[in-house]
Amino acid sequence: MHFDSAFNGLAHQLPKGLLARMELGLDTAPTTASEGLPRRSFLKMSVASGFALGAFPLMAGAQDAAPVTPVGLKPYEQPAAFVQIDKDGTVTVTINRLEFGQGVLTALPMILAEELDADWAQVRGVHGDADPAYIDPAFGMHITGGSGSISHSFTQYRELGARSRAMLLAAAAEQWGVNPNSLRTAHGKVIGAGGKTLAYGDLAEAAMKMPVPQKVVLKDPKEFRLIGQATLRLDAPAKSTGKQNFGIDVQLPNMLTAVVMHPPVFGAKLQSLDISAAKAIPGVKAVFRTPTDRGGEGVAVVAQGYWAAKQGRDALIATWDTSALEKVDSVAQLAAYKALASKTGLVKFNADMSPLATAPQKISAEFTFPYLAHAPMEPLNCTVQITGSGADAKVNLWLGTQMPGFDALAAAKVLEVLPKNVKVNVQMAGGGFGRRGVPTADYVVEACHVAKLARVAGLDVPVRVMWSREDDVKGGYYRPMHVHHAEIGFDAQGTVLAWDHVVVGQSIAQGTPFEGFMIKDGIDGTALEGMRDPYDVPMRLSVHHPKVNVPVLWWRSVGSTHTAYVMETLIDEIARATQQDPVAYRLQMFGDKHPRHTAALKLAVDQSGYGKRQLPVGQAWGVAVHESFGTVVAYVAEASVTKGVPKLHAVTAGVHCNLAVNPKTIEAQVQGAALMGLGTCLPGAAITLKDGVVEQSNFADYIVARLPDMPRMAVHIVPSADAPTGMGEPGLPPLAPAFANAIAKLTGKTPRDLPFKLA
Amino acid sequence: MQTLNINGKDTRVEADANTPILWALRDTLGMTGTKFGCGVALCGACTVHVDGVATRSCVTPISAVAGKKITTIEAIATDKVGLAVQTAWIAHDVAQCGYCQSGQVMSATALLKGNKKPSDADIDAAMAGNICRCGTYARVRSAIHAAAAVLA
Numbered sequence: 001m002h003f004d005s006a007f008n009g010l011a012h013q014l015p016k017g018l019l020a021r022m023e024l025g026l027d028t029a030p031t032t033a034s035e036g037l038p039r040r041s042f043l044k045m046s047v048a049s050g051f052a053l054g055a056f057p058l059m060a061g062a063q064d065a066a067p068v069t070p071v072g073l074k075p076y077e078q079p080a081a082f083v084q085i086d087k088d089g090t091v092t093v094t095i096n097r098l099e100f101g102q103g104v105l106t107a108l109p110m111i112l113a114e115e116l117d118a119d120w121a122q123v124r125g126v127h128g129d130a131d132p133a134y135i136d137p138a139f140g141m142h143i144t145g146g147s148g149s150i151s152h153s154f155t156q157y158r159e160l161g162a163r164s165r166a167m168l169l170a171a172a173a174e175q176w177g178v179n180p181n182s183l184r185t186a187h188g189k190v191i192g193a194g195g196k197t198l199a200y201g202d203l204a205e206a207a208m209k210m211p212v213p214q215k216v217v218l219k220d221p222k223e224f225r226l227i228g229q230a231t232l233r234l235d236a237p238a239k240s241t242g243k244q245n246f247g248i249d250v251q252l253p254n255m256l257t258a259v260v261m262h263p264p265v266f267g268a269k270l271q272s273l274d275i276s277a278a279k280a281i282p283g284v285k286a287v288f289r290t291p292t293d294r295g296g297e298g299v300a301v302v303a304q305g306y307w308a309a310k311q312g313r314d315a316l317i318a319t320w321d322t323s324a325l326e327k328v329d330s331v332a333q334l335a336a337y338k339a340l341a342s343k344t345g346l347v348k349f350n351a352d353m354s355p356l357a358t359a360p361q362k363i364s365a366e367f368t369f370p371y372l373a374h375a376p377m378e379p380l381n382c383t384v385q386i387t388g389s390g391a392d393a394k395v396n397l398w399l400g401t402q403m404p405g406f407d408a409l410a411a412a413k414v415l416e417v418l419p420k421n422v423k424v425n426v427q428m429a430g431g432g433f434g435r436r437g438v439p440t441a442d443y444v445v446e447a448c449h450v451a452k453l454a455r456v457a458g459l460d461v462p463v464r465v466m467w468s469r470e471d472d473v474k475g476g477y478y479r480p481m482h483v484h485h486a487e488i489g490f491d492a493q494g495t496v497l498a499w500d501h502v503v504v505g506q507s508i509a510q511g512t513p514f515e516g517f518m519i520k521d522g523i524d525g526t527a528l529e530g531m532r533d534p535y536d537v538p539m540r541l542s543v544h545h546p547k548v549n550v551p552v553l554w555w556r557s558v559g560s561t562h563t564a565y566v567m568e569t570l571i572d573e574i575a576r577a578t579q580q581d582p583v584a585y586r587l588q589m590f591g592d593k594h595p596r597h598t599a600a601l602k603l604a605v606d607q608s609g610y611g612k613r614q615l616p617v618g619q620a621w622g623v624a625v626h627e628s629f630g631t632v633v634a635y636v637a638e639a640s641v642t643k644g645v646p647k648l649h650a651v652t653a654g655v656h657c658n659l660a661v662n663p664k665t666i667e668a669q670v671q672g673a674a675l676m677g678l679g680t681c682l683p684g685a686a687i688t689l690k691d692g693v694v695e696q697s698n699f700a701d702y703i704v705a706r707l708p709d710m711p712r713m714a715v716h717i718v719p720s721a722d723a724p725t726g727m728g729e730p731g732l733p734p735l736a737p738a739f740a741n742a743i744a745k746l747t748g749k750t751p752r753d754l755p756f757k758l759a
Numbered sequence: 760m761q762t763l764n765i766n767g768k769d770t771r772v773e774a775d776a777n778t779p780i781l782w783a784l785r786d787t788l789g790m791t792g793t794k795f796g797c798g799v800a801l802c803g804a805c806t807v808h809v810d811g812v813a814t815r816s817c818v819t820p821i822s823a824v825a826g827k828k829i830t831t832i833e834a835i836a837t838d839k840v841g842l843a844v845q846t847a848w849i850a851h852d853v854a855q856c857g858y859c860q861s862g863q864v865m866s867a868t869a870l871l872k873g874n875k876k877p878s879d880a881d882i883d884a885a886m887a888g889n890i891c892r893c894g895t896y897a898r899v900r901s902a903i904h905a906a907a908a909v910l911a
Contacts, residue, residue, distance in 0.1 A: 099856075101855035101856030101857070101893045102855070232849070232850075233852055236849045236854055237849050239854035239860050240845045240848035240853065240854060241792075241836065241845055242832030242833055242864075244857050245791065248791075248794075248795065257786070282775060305785075305786030306782055306785070306795070307774075307786065310798075375892060376856070377794075377802070377804060377890065377892050378796075379795065430794070430856050430858025431858060432856075433892070468798055469796065469797040469798055469802075668855055671895075672855055672894030672895065675894030675896060676892070676894055698797055698799055699802055700799070700801055704890055704892060706887050707883055707886045707887055707889070707891075707900070708883040708887050710900070712897075713897055
């Protein structure tokens with residue numbers, strides 16, 4: 001997910017308003033060390049072989065005396081919650097984000113290990129659970145989104161490593177009776193006079209009693225030996241051998257599995273229900289009505305395992321009351337959106353539109369973008385365990401989640417317990433792309449209702465609520481459908497005289513706790529991010545936010561999923577209309593104001609052979625460049641169109657993400673995001689509704705990119721030592737327009753409807 | 760109740776005959792390396808080998824595999840092709856979220872057992888049924904070529 005970049009500078013102010021709004025205490029950041037931390041110990045010593053991964057970092061039972069901590073350091077600045085050094089030298093780094101493919105379980109430990117001077121071979125990473133220490137320092141809450149894991153926590157994790165190192169140095173200095181300044185560190189050891197060494201594992205116990213330094217000197221980037229190295233993922237072995245557990249793999253004693261029959265129209269309630277056949281399925285333990293998202297009602301089938309639960313659900317006979325609900329029809333919705341797009345909406349920024357009437361050349365364009373499901377490979381799931389009752393009730397949740405704090409609050413509300421009595425056990429997630437960061441916590445709320453009602457039905461056991469793929473595809477929280485309308489006037493040199501642009505699409509933030517800071521003057525910033533910049537054109541940009549009975553959500557790269565397509569294909573059209581090379585035209589527009597755009601585009605162009613290398617007959621180049629989440633990605637695409645079917649053959653990427661922490665992961669993120677961007681072009685990559693019901697149900701009719709779709713890809717990174725910017729999402733937006741621009745060159749016509757239609 | 764040969768061991772499975780192998784593995788036997796992705800043989804996450812043939816376990820009932828040898832991701836490293844594939848997977852840093860990778864490894868192993876030197880087109884054909892939403896396909900291709908080279 002992404003928060004409009006305009007808010008990034010204010011990020012430290014955002015949480016207060018947000019938190020006040022939610023009346024929560026869970027995600028707040030205590031400002032002194034006296035709060036939030038006492039149950040952990042820094043540099044925790046393992047007891048012989050008693051180190052248990054599952055117990056970390058909540059080690060209440062094995063708690064040593066709290067270390068001396070300075071007043072003034074926030075919990076997220078103190079090593080206590082982040083670093084554990086075992087006797088054998090193993091360094092365990094807790095990450096304050098969700099690992100769901102983007103590689104932060106490797107990159108964040110790399111950053112910390114760099115300043116710690118740890119031996120990388122002994123470093124590993126674990127997830128932190130919902131906890132005040134694990135907030136995103138910029139957002140002020142425990143959240144994985146906005147491509148912010150590295151960009152927001154780079155300095156944080158360096159300082160955590162440097163503080164830990166200083167404490168180890170102090171411990172060694174005390175042991176040897178020397179000044180710490182006379183010592184140095186390397187590969188997990190403190191090195192003293194004459195080359196004598198003390199291993200971190202042997203120093204950990206003494207080090208944890210040392211004061212935590214407030215100020216630390218960080219390395220000069222020139223001294224980095226880990227950061228910047230192409231590093232294999234720490235989770236690669238487990239993920240290549242089937243040993244990696246995900247949320248869906250959680251197994252608890254006596255656990256039952258539930259599936260829920262969702263209403264066919266969002267928010268519908270049951271009219272009639274026959275559960276007799278469902279109850280007769282062997283393994284089914286209970287069948288009951290349960291609240292579902294948006295005030296709807298569904299039916300939970302609780303059973304021994306998924307198969308019995310699913311069979312039970314398939315045997316339910318239900319009718320639904322949809323009389324009071326808007327029943328969306330995508331065809332009618334598109335027509336309504338197009339009508340809206342012909343009128344100026346809420347104005348984000350303005351310019352003189354009078355030159356449009358007299359401009360020598362004009363482009364009038366309308367673009368359409370469908371709803372898109374995230375469809376992460378691990379279907380949504382949440383396991384709930386409730387123990388005790390009344391005020392003493394305790395709740396454990398197990399799930400892969402981008403926003404554990406929100407989930408805990410939502411669970412507390414449903415289960416009527418104090419938020420502090422809800423523990424979110426953050427699990428590795430099989431993808432998410434935004435779907436595991438839901439302000440309404442829809443699938444967590446649903447799971448809590450089911451667990452609560454199961455208990456009422458006499459099933460006092462942990463309940464794992466699982467979604468089928470059909471539930472996922474039909475379950476809403478889509479990338480919103482959009483229509484763009486542009487009227488552009490320009491001269492023979494390609495100078496834009498006036499650009500009138502209207503965007504129509506549902507607001508993602510409306511009605512969520514994010515509304516207060518993501519929506520300004522009625523305009524949801526996420527719908528417009530990526531518009532105009534970096535092109536300094538006189539644009540009037542306005543937006544309509546219709547209310548529609550379809551839940552929407554951020555989807556990898558959010559607004560840029562559509563704005564980049566519109567901007568980059570229109571810029572190309574202007575270049576073509578004025579007989580200019582699309583690269584030269586862009587570079588001239590960037591001027592000296594956008595050096596990172598220029599560097600990324602030039603790198604991609606140079607490496608691709610654009611303009612120099614002859615492409616096979618029937619192929620053409622296409623170019624696009626776009627900044628999102630602080631990172632600029634330029635693509636040079638090589639594509640063909642055969643019998644009306646476009647094919648992307650090769651892509652060369654130029655990436656400007658400032659300092660590249662792990663180039664190996666960055667390459668993977670660019671490849672993966674590009675592939676997902678390509679997926680938005682494929683015929684069938686659309687969610688549509690008829691009579692309020694989603695028409696697609698699984699990968700047969702909701703099309704995603706498959707291996708044969710993958711083009712040859714080369715990823716090149718612009719060298720830089722500046723503080724790193726986002727990498728999980730920025731590779732997505734420019735892919736589709738680069739592909740489309742190549743198609744336009746071959747056919748003379750830019751596709752303006754996504755997904756592409758087969759000729 | 761049925762006895763299945765799983766990873767070389769006869770294993771009693773307390774499940775109805777129509778239960779798909781996937782759920783017998785995951786929910787009855789607690790073997791969670793094999794993943795659920797779509798439930799209708801469209802994504803390949805649940806791929807296992809039945810007598811060496813890549814098979815979608817989500818749509819194959821246990822009644823259909825009586826007397827056959829089922830191999831899952833948990834044991835594929837005991838096969839030299841499977842081991843080579845996993846080793847290449849790690850060396851090429853293929854996984855991102857990793858959820859689909861059990862199925863990818865099983866499909867790639869089946870491919871290499873039948874085709875010692877697959878072309879890109881062979882790989883496209885053999886792996887098209889395995890969806891990866893993270894988009895690891897480029898590295899899947901290179902890891903398969905690398906494993907083939909090691910086995911050659």
